[in-house]
Amino acid sequence: MFLLLAHAGHWLVNAAYFAPVAGFLGWLGWVEIRGRRERREERRGSPTG
Amino acid sequence: MTEVLPVAHGIVGRSDLPIPEWLFGWAAAVVLVVSFVALAVLWPEPRLSRATFKPLPRLSRVLLGRPLDLLCGLLGVALLGVTVYAGFDGSQTATANFAPTFVYVIFWLGLVGLSVLFGNVYRAFNPWRALGRAVSWVSRTAARGPLPAPLSYPERFGHWPAAVSIFLFAVLELAASDGDTPQTIAIAALVYSLIQFVGMALYGVEEWTERGDGFSVYFGLFARISPWGVRDGVVGLRLPLAGLADFRPLAGTVPLLAVTIGSVTFDGAAEAPIWTGIAPDISDFLQTLGLSPEKALEATFLIGLVAAISVVYGFYMLGVRGARSVGGGFTASELSRAFVASLVPIAFAYVAAHYFTLLLYQGQAILSLSTNPFGFLASNPLGEVGTDIFGTADRSIDYGVIGATSAWYWMVGFVVLGHVAALTAAHDKALTIYSDVKLAVRSQYWMLAVMVGFTSLALWLLSQANQ
Numbered sequence: 001m002f003l004l005l006a007h008a009g010h011w012l013v014n015a016a017y018f019a020p021v022a023g024f025l026g027w028l029g030w031v032e033i034r035g036r037r038e039r040r041e042e043r044r045g046s047p048t049g
Numbered sequence: 050m051t052e053v054l055p056v057a058h059g060i061v062g063r064s065d066l067p068i069p070e071w072l073f074g075w076a077a078a079v080v081l082v083v084s085f086v087a088l089a090v091l092w093p094e095p096r097l098s099r100a101t102f103k104p105l106p107r108l109s110r111v112l113l114g115r116p117l118d119l120l121c122g123l124l125g126v127a128l129l130g131v132t133v134y135a136g137f138d139g140s141q142t143a144t145a146n147f148a149p150t151f152v153y154v155i156f157w158l159g160l161v162g163l164s165v166l167f168g169n170v171y172r173a174f175n176p177w178r179a180l181g182r183a184v185s186w187v188s189r190t191a192a193r194g195p196l197p198a199p200l201s202y203p204e205r206f207g208h209w210p211a212a213v214s215i216f217l218f219a220v221l222e223l224a225a226s227d228g229d230t231p232q233t234i235a236i237a238a239l240v241y242s243l244i245q246f247v248g249m250a251l252y253g254v255e256e257w258t259e260r261g262d263g264f265s266v267y268f269g270l271f272a273r274i275s276p277w278g279v280r281d282g283v284v285g286l287r288l289p290l291a292g293l294a295d296f297r298p299l300a301g302t303v304p305l306l307a308v309t310i311g312s313v314t315f316d317g318a319a320e321a322p323i324w325t326g327i328a329p330d331i332s333d334f335l336q337t338l339g340l341s342p343e344k345a346l347e348a349t350f351l352i353g354l355v356a357a358i359s360v361v362y363g364f365y366m367l368g369v370r371g372a373r374s375v376g377g378g379f380t381a382s383e384l385s386r387a388f389v390a391s392l393v394p395i396a397f398a399y400v401a402a403h404y405f406t407l408l409l410y411q412g413q414a415i416l417s418l419s420t421n422p423f424g425f426l427a428s429n430p431l432g433e434v435g436t437d438i439f440g441t442a443d444r445s446i447d448y449g450v451i452g453a454t455s456a457w458y459w460m461v462g463f464v465v466l467g468h469v470a471a472l473t474a475a476h477d478k479a480l481t482i483y484s485d486v487k488l489a490v491r492s493q494y495w496m497l498a499v500m501v502g503f504t505s506l507a508l509w510l511l512s513q514a515n516q
Contacts, residue, residue, distance in 0.1 A: 016069075016072075017071050017512070018506075020078035020501050021498070028371065
C-alpha cells in the first residue's frame with residue numbers, strides 16, 4: 001500500500017488521461033440502467049406486458 | 050524493435066506547454082463531445098453516401114493514361130529493385146543503408162500521408178501490380194490469344210490475406226530483433242514478392258491487388274479519406290471521407306484495422322514504464338521455457354504486439370455491442386462491418402501523430418541515402434565504393450525543422466482531427482442503416498465512447514515518448 005502511495009504521482013497522471021473515458025462509460029452505464037428501469041416499469045404498467 | 054531512428058518518437062523538452070499533457074486529453078474529449086452534439090443537430094441526413102462526384106475527364110486522361118501508368122510502375126519496380134539490391138549488397142548498418150529508411154519511413158509512412166491527400170497514388174507505383182501486368186501482357190502476346198481465366202477469389206478470404214500481411218510486417222518492424230537489418234528487409238521483400246506473384250497468378254492481377262495485396266489494401270483504405278477518387282474509370286473530386294461511405298467491408302477488414310491501430314499502439318506503449326517494467330519478467334519466464342535470450346525477447350515483443358491488437362479489437366467490439374443494445378435488429382457482426390470504415394481516420398490519426406517526427410527527421414535522410422544507397426563511404430578499408438549519384442551525399446538531417454512544442458501541437462491536432470472525422474463517418478453511416486434518426490444518434494453514444502477512448506489512448510501513447 002505504501003509503495004502504491006509512494007508512486008501515486010505516476011499512476012495518477014496516467015489515469016488522468018483515461019478519466020474522460022471512464023466518465024463517459026460511467027454515464028453510458030447509467031443511461032442503460034435507467035432505460036432498463038423505465039422499460040421494466042412500462043411492462044408492469046401495461047396490462048398486456 | 051526497429052532502432053532505425055533514435056528520434057523516432059522522441060520529442061524532448063515539452064516543458065513549455067501551457068497546460069499539462071493529460072489536460073490536452075480532456076480538451077480533446079470535450080471537442081469530440083461538442084462535435085457529437087453538432088452532428089446530432091446539424092447532420093440529420095446522410096451526406097457522405099449521397100455526396101456528388103465531380104469527374105475531371107481531362108485530368109483523368111493524363112493521370113490514368115498508359116504513359117504515366119507505365120512510368121510510375123517502372124519507378125515502383127526500380128525502387129523495389131534498389132531496396133533488395135542495397136539490402137543484400139550494401140552496408141548492414143541500418144542508418145547507412147537505403148533499404149530500412151525507404152521501407153519503414155518513406156514507403157510505410159510517407160505513402161499514408163500521400164494517400165490521404167491525393168487518393169490511391171500507390172496503385173500506380175505498386176511494383177507487384179506492375180510486374181504482374183507486365184507478365185500478363187507478355188503471356189498474352191506469346192500465347193497470341195486469351196489466357197485461361199483465373200480462379201474466382203473466394204469470398205471467405207476477404208481481406209484476411211491483407212490483414213495477415215500487415216500483421217507480419219508489424220512483427221518484422223516491432224518484434225524481430227533484426228527487423229531493421231538491410232538484408233532482412235531484402236529477404237522479406239522477396240518473400241512478399243513471391244506471395245504476390247502466386248496470388249496474382251491464381252486469382253488475377255487486379256482481383257488479388259484489390260483484396261489480397263496487404264499494402265495495396267492498406268494504402269487504399271487511407272485513400273478513401275481523400276477528396277480525390279476514381280469512379281467508373283474517371284478521376285474526380287468528392288467530399289473528404291465520402292470514399293469511406295461506399296466502402297464495402299469484407300471478412301478480415303476489422304482485424305486489418307485492429308492490426309493497423311494496434312501496431313502503432315504497441316510501438317508507443319513499448320516506451321511506457323508499464324511495458325519496460327514487465328517485459329524483462331516475461332522474457333525471463335520465456336527463457337525458463339528454453340528460449341534463447343534473443344528469441345525470448347522477440348517472443349515477448351510479439352506477445353505485447355498481439356495484446357495491443359487484441360485490446361484495440363476488443364474495445365471496438367465493446368462499442369459495437371453497446372450500439373447493438375440500443376435496438377435496430379442488427380447483429381454484432383453486421384454492426385462491426387457497418388462501422389469499420391470509421392476506424393480508418395482513427396488509424397490515420399494514430400499513424401500521423403505517432404510517426405510525425407520520424408517522417409520529418411529521418412525522412413530527410415532519404416536525400417543522402419538515395420544518392421549512396423549501399424551506404425559505403427567513399428574511402429573504405431574493405432574496398433567497397435561509395436556513390437554520390439545525385440550529389441546529395443553531404444546532406445544531413447536538420448533537426449531544427451520543427452520545435453518540440455510545435456510538434457506536440459501538430460500531433461494533438463492529428464489526433465483530434467482524425468477522431469472527429471471518425472465520428473463524422475460513423476454518424477453518417479448510422480443514418481443510412483437505422484430507419485429512425487433518434488436510434489441512429491443513440492447508437493452513436495457508444496461509438497463516441499470508442500472515439501474518446503482511442504483519443505485518450507493516442508495522447509497517452511504520445512506522452513510516453515517523453516518518459
